[in-house]
Amino acid sequence: MRDNWPCDTRMDNGMTITTEHSTHPDLDFNDEIYRELNRICASLSQQCSTYQPEFRTCLDAAFQALRGGKLIRPRMLLGLYNTLVDDDIEVKLNTVLQVAVALELLHFSLLVHDDVIDGDLYRRGKLNFIGQILMHRTPESFAQIQRDPEHLDWAQSNGLLMGNLFLAATHQIFARLDLPHHQRVRLLDLLNHTINDTIVGEFLDVGLSSKAISPNMDIALEMSRLKTATYTFELPMRAAAILAELPQEIETKIGEIGTNLGIAYQLQDDYLSTFGDAAEHGKDAFSDLREGKETTIIAFARDTAKWTDIQDNFGSADLSTSQAERIQHLLIQCGAKNHSLNAISDHLNICRSMIKTLSPQVDPKAQNLLLKQVEQLASRKS
């Protein structure tokens, strides 16, 4: 039996995914990414064509979830790669696209496993993959079955298995890249490092929320770095550096810029969800306080005298607006708000300084792009 992978054969069984995003010409590389995403999905479809029709339903729901993504990581990789190379972009674009789309498959795998672990059925207000599987089972009684352990177990098992399918697919794509051996091994090393980090990041996250691990600032920061910064920032940026054949020390520097950018992003996420304008960032106001989420803001407050007052209602599922506002006020008084703003600013300043040191080995276009990302992040409100 010979399985078809797009990197082996230019197979396309005619299946095409069309999405609302692909009609936006202003989003960088969107058409190319969707074309490659279509090819990968067509390949997975073809590989699974002889299985039971019930599995088809599950696979189609996964494709649907996959195409709903914002493609942040593939676009970051392609955008940076594009500024790092001049002449040969056409030659290698197919390979770069394969890596870019593999990052989106990995992202889906991590999200769905995170939702399995947290028992979530929604993501940003919409049904997630697990929610879709439940909805497909009995749309008429969704409100009841979402609390039925048997139905929920089934939908979550679908999530675990699809996460595995896409985790394996990510590795298959990396393993088959049409690149010189040393370059493929550098990418495999990067993937390996990323998987280890995200696994430990998720481990710390679950450990903190289940109280198996004691919270403190170091752990909260480490969790942010491992769970989010590595795969969302370091991975696409280092992959671009490797694909552009930059030397190892430049790849490492770009990776460190990515890590700092990623930590700033996560610190900002903690800040916005605690002090930001809920109407702007779209998250339920105070949901982090209600869930008792061990953010960097809370980790700071734990070491202050105000903690005894904060802990009374922190993590209470029926936290009232006035109680939440009181916690907000205490967090400001104890210095957590200022500390958070300073920490974000520090990490962004590290990025700015490091970007300057990339000269002269890195094209000024790439430096400008990275600086632009830093400034976009500095001014983000949602």
Place this chain on the structure above:
Amino acid sequence: MRDNWPCDTRMDNGMTITTEHSTHPDLDFNDEIYRELNRICASLSQQCSTYQPEFRTCLDAAFQALRGGKLIRPRMLLGLYNTLVDDDIEVKLNTVLQVAVALELLHFSLLVHDDVIDGDLYRRGKLNFIGQILMHRTPESFAQIQRDPEHLDWAQSNGLLMGNLFLAATHQIFARLDLPHHQRVRLLDLLNHTINDTIVGEFLDVGLSSKAISPNMDIALEMSRLKTATYTFELPMRAAAILAELPQEIETKIGEIGTNLGIAYQLQDDYLSTFGDAAEHGKDAFSDLREGKETTIIAFARDTAKWTDIQDNFGSADLSTSQAERIQHLLIQCGAKNHSLNAISDHLNICRSMIKTLSPQVDPKAQNLLLKQVEQLASRKS
């Protein structure tokens, strides 16, 4: 950052796993397999050395579970490979050992994810990995916490994450094998096919037990093939054929022999757990009937007139011995027992005939080994 993988560097940080098995000289290739398993674990250890100590505990529990395995799949691969090649066995043994041990990592990953899905804390009467994590948390109150959702979620999340770590590690090993490109791609194709099959097999298993998928004989047989036969029999046997550089058509034939052997094994498992001597096979007598497991025996009985009598107590958690014996009796009367015995015998006969057709391309030593496995399976009582 550069991660160390044993296939890249001959790294050994001094960590050694010793087990009771490795002192049994009569078990084929045990020393070699444990040496390679040690190297892989040492490499994973070293990669994870900078993470929090809590993760170390989890990793060590996984290594402990990993070394408790019976090494059936690595030994099958090495045993068959050894009969398929004559001269160059020393040259390639390291590569073959890497693949062999990768199969054990995959086995652990599949087992632990299966235990997450089923909510199991025990396997063959001993605490499994998830049970060990729970026990480590609060040994003094294990009886209580094993039903506490928060503790259980934590332990199961550990299971999901360790399953992912080992699934990724399996792929990393395959991706880095020091083999010619076409041979590595053949092995990657085989791994890809195996992962797809086992995912769909597990999907069908969960679907049947959660009643999301309607049971029938085709689904029950397909589930056995996909969930067990592919990765336990077809994978090690085809991997041996690829590593021995046999032509594609011989690899395919050996794979089909593996599939038939695997289905026979699973049919026999269903048979022994329903009609076998509990003292001999070590499983709880009637546990399949009590759990309402959709075996091939039950699938056959569903299509007979006796089913209305059987279904009354089938799947009842408090099934009495006399009720279970009545079901056994009804299963014999409706022909399910005979059908099962015939089906086992048919699949083993297919194996015997196919093994003969391997001449002259395959060494008689390999044919004899395969025939020996068929006869061992034919006479198995546990």
